[in-house]
Amino acid sequence: MTITIKDVAKKANVSIATVSRILNNKPGYSKETEKKVLEVIDELGYHPNSIARGLISKRTHTIGVLLPKISSMLMNEVIRGIEDTTHQNGSSVIVCHTESNGQKTMQYLQLLKDKQVDGIIFTSERLKEEYYQFVKKMEKPMVLLSTESYDFSIPFVKVNDQHAAYTATEYLIKKGHRNIGMISGNPEDQVAGQPRINGFLQAMNNYQIPVSHEHVVSEDGFSFEDGLKAFPRLIRQHPDLTAIFAASDEIALGVISAAYEMNIKVPDQLSVIGYDNINIAQMSIPPLTTVAQPLYDMGEKATEMIFEMIEKNQTVESRIFSHQVVERKSVKDLNKE
Amino acid sequence: MTITIKDVAKKANVSIATVSRILNNKPGYSKETEKKVLEVIDELGYHPNSIARGLISKRTHTIGVLLPKISSMLMNEVIRGIEDTTHQNGSSVIVCHTESNGQKTMQYLQLLKDKQVDGIIFTSERLKEEYYQFVKKMEKPMVLLSTESYDFSIPFVKVNDQHAAYTATEYLIKKGHRNIGMISGNPEDQVAGQPRINGFLQAMNNYQIPVSHEHVVSEDGFSFEDGLKAFPRLIRQHPDLTAIFAASDEIALGVISAAYEMNIKVPDQLSVIGYDNINIAQMSIPPLTTVAQPLYDMGEKATEMIFEMIEKNQTVESRIFSHQVVERKSVKDLNKE
DNA sequence: TTGTACGCGTTATCAT
DNA sequence: ATGATAACGCGTACAA
Numbered sequence: 001m002t003i004t005i006k007d008v009a010k011k012a013n014v015s016i017a018t019v020s021r022i023l024n025n026k027p028g029y030s031k032e033t034e035k036k037v038l039e040v041i042d043e044l045g046y047h048p049n050s051i052a053r054g055l056i057s058k059r060t061h062t063i064g065v066l067l068p069k070i071s072s073m074l075m076n077e078v079i080r081g082i083e084d085t086t087h088q089n090g091s092s093v094i095v096c097h098t099e100s101n102g103q104k105t106m107q108y109l110q111l112l113k114d115k116q117v118d119g120i121i122f123t124s125e126r127l128k129e130e131y132y133q134f135v136k137k138m139e140k141p142m143v144l145l146s147t148e149s150y151d152f153s154i155p156f157v158k159v160n161d162q163h164a165a166y167t168a169t170e171y172l173i174k175k176g177h178r179n180i181g182m183i184s185g186n187p188e189d190q191v192a193g194q195p196r197i198n199g200f201l202q203a204m205n206n207y208q209i210p211v212s213h214e215h216v217v218s219e220d221g222f223s224f225e226d227g228l229k230a231f232p233r234l235i236r237q238h239p240d241l242t243a244i245f246a247a248s249d250e251i252a253l254g255v256i257s258a259a260y261e262m263n264i265k266v267p268d269q270l271s272v273i274g275y276d277n278i279n280i281a282q283m284s285i286p287p288l289t290t291v292a293q294p295l296y297d298m299g300e301k302a303t304e305m306i307f308e309m310i311e312k313n314q315t316v317e318s319r320i321f322s323h324q325v326v327e328r329k330s331v332k333d334l335n336k337e
Numbered sequence: 338m339t340i341t342i343k344d345v346a347k348k349a350n351v352s353i354a355t356v357s358r359i360l361n362n363k364p365g366y367s368k369e370t371e372k373k374v375l376e377v378i379d380e381l382g383y384h385p386n387s388i389a390r391g392l393i394s395k396r397t398h399t400i401g402v403l404l405p406k407i408s409s410m411l412m413n414e415v416i417r418g419i420e421d422t423t424h425q426n427g428s429s430v431i432v433c434h435t436e437s438n439g440q441k442t443m444q445y446l447q448l449l450k451d452k453q454v455d456g457i458i459f460t461s462e463r464l465k466e467e468y469y470q471f472v473k474k475m476e477k478p479m480v481l482l483s484t485e486s487y488d489f490s491i492p493f494v495k496v497n498d499q500h501a502a503y504t505a506t507e508y509l510i511k512k513g514h515r516n517i518g519m520i521s522g523n524p525e526d527q528v529a530g531q532p533r534i535n536g537f538l539q540a541m542n543n544y545q546i547p548v549s550h551e552h553v554v555s556e557d558g559f560s561f562e563d564g565l566k567a568f569p570r571l572i573r574q575h576p577d578l579t580a581i582f583a584a585s586d587e588i589a590l591g592v593i594s595a596a597y598e599m600n601i602k603v604p605d606q607l608s609v610i611g612y613d614n615i616n617i618a619q620m621s622i623p624p625l626t627t628v629a630q631p632l633y634d635m636g637e638k639a640t641e642m643i644f645e646m647i648e649k650n651q652t653v654e655s656r657i658f659s660h661q662v663v664e665r666k667s668v669k670d671l672n673k674e
Numbered sequence: 675t676t677g678t679a680c681g682c683g684t685t686a687t688c689a690t
Numbered sequence: 691a692t693g694a695t696a697a698c699g700c701g702t703a704c705a706a
Contacts, residue, residue, distance in 0.1 A: 004700085049699055
């Protein structure tokens with residue numbers, strides 16, 4: 001038998017109301033009874049049932065996170081930021097892998113609604129009208145993470161992808177490179193695809209280096225395999241390339257492996273810069289230079305925003321995190337020759 | 338306003354009891370009323386509130402997972418197996434990172450109790466008496482994953498670590514290696530530490546190859562950095578080593594990177610075999626040969642076991658998964674010279 | 675300061 | 691086949 005507030009009340013010779021007040025710091029009890037009740041609670045090892053609590057208070061101390069089909073390594077740090085922060089706030093999180101599948105996403109949203117989550121963090125994917133409407137009906141706060149909506153006004157946390165891609169490209173240029181190619185993710189991806197391509201093109205243009213769209217090659221996604229497959233195509237088209245900007249670290253590692261297979265030395269014959277700065281960036285040979293997103297911090301911030309919205313019942317300001325290139329050893333400085 | 342079973346009942350001109358029966362396939366209603374009610378439900382877009390449901394049914398359709406401080410890349414696949422399976426069963430999971438901290442673990446156990454999870458999956462760490470007693474009082478089923486308890490009789494899912502380590506070492510030996518070193522995790526780790534060392538030693542002994550304990554070097558954990566730091570120490574002690582068995586893939590990558598720094602060619606001058614077969618094993622240069630654990634399947638199986646215990650209210654048989662070496666390119670065959 | 679009683683949304687028991 | 695109602699464990703308005 002689980003022990004309830006009634007048991008405590010009985011044993012302490014008070015009403016359940018009093019126990020409840022003490023539990024929730026609501027005024028209306030004397031120091032004496034508080035002490036007495038606290039003792040009994042301790043003695044019985046009583047803990048309130050959060051289910052019952054949630055039923056009445058409308059707060060379940062649970063938040064939902066929607067994740068699309070992208071690198072688990074990438075999301076790992078983000079999720080850690082979210083989970084740590086959530087638990088620090090005495091709540092827990094339900095993680096949902098939507099696989100970027102609309103139907104699955106709706107199913108998960110329904111699950112989150114059934115479970116009465118207090119808020120939702122929607123990640124790394126375009127927020128479709130359908131999703132938005134559903135959440136709106138739930139009347140629960142939502143924040144966007146690593147994505148942004150132009151259709152609906154929802155607070156978000158992200159890095160400026162175009163700017164970061166610009167920075168990466170510019171870094172290459174400043175190291176003396178002129179023949180630069182890019183391997184992007186899916187160009188139809190409005191959040192991590194096109195903007196990074198734009199940033200690349202913009203940098204090249206700004207430095208008045210001729211580029212065509214043939215300089216950017218793309219596969220479906222951002223994976224190691226995508227890099228592995230895309231690199232040979234790119235290098236065959238442009239054998240004179242001295243540097244490559246990869247739209248993700250995994251792609252970059254794929255490029256490095258493919259280059260190794262083709263007997264092209266990195267960074268001596270080919271420089272590579274990545275994007276994300278996930279764990280594996282340090283593990284490659286040579287260690288990967290990359291533009292870093294503060295993944296953990298972004299997860300943390302998004303979570304803090306959700307809690308602020310939940311508790312103050314008002315909206316909150318979006319936050320753009322700054323990126324930063326992390327220099328390791330995959331880019332050669334052509335100026336030093 | 339959220340719409341409840343009452344709204345459905347009212348609109349369908351029946352009692353809430355009838356609606357509830359239809360919702361739960363309890364006998365006691367006619368085809369007609371069923372149709373009518375189902376229509377109304379659809380029309381209103383009604384979904385039962387799982388919180389209220391959980392309050393009375395004592396099932397929350399939530400399970401808890403306890404994770405220690407180990408490679409997030411490793412646990413990633415396991416977690417995916419758990420989450421997928423859980424969601425397929427209409428439940429969701431609360432993931433708790435204990436950091437291998439006893440106090441934190443107890444806090445999380447308390448959280449899981451408060452949230453009334455239906456069951457607990459305890460992972461990759463020794464089950465302390467304190468944890469066991471707590472869960473026992475909860476009267477909820479538990480299964481062990483990648484760990485095993487000799488003190489308490491709890492169903493588990495794992496690979497035979499000693500045997501797998503034996504297999505890895507034997508693989509090296511069969512490729513003609515005799516001077517073999519090992520970089521292990523923490524030897525005091527009773528689940529992934531000592532057993533793997535034992536397996537290594539056992540293989541060497543069985544093939545009558547002299548080894549001392551100096552052939553195995555260990556750092557605190559199983560990380561890339563551990564491998565990075567341990568390798569130079571090991572190779573200085575035994576400059577004649579031709580092969581290394583690393584107790585994890587991350588350690589193995591650390592070894593490869595360290596070897597690269599020291600200008601030692603893998604696999605030409607040094608062969609390396611890993612353990613786990615996580616994603617990054619294919620990304621290294623050269624791609625890593627390793628002994629694979631069926632991580633996703635293990636997560637899946639543990640989850641199925643938990644659900645069986647929950648639903649049939651009885652215990653269940655443990656399961657030892659078989660391991661398998663995945664040949665890539667980090668081990669040289671000395672017989673082919 | 676303290677207690678009584680109702681309600682949260684659902685399932686289960688007992689009538690009808 | 692169906693409905694009224696207690697119960698799940700807790701918070702809170704209201705009364706005392």
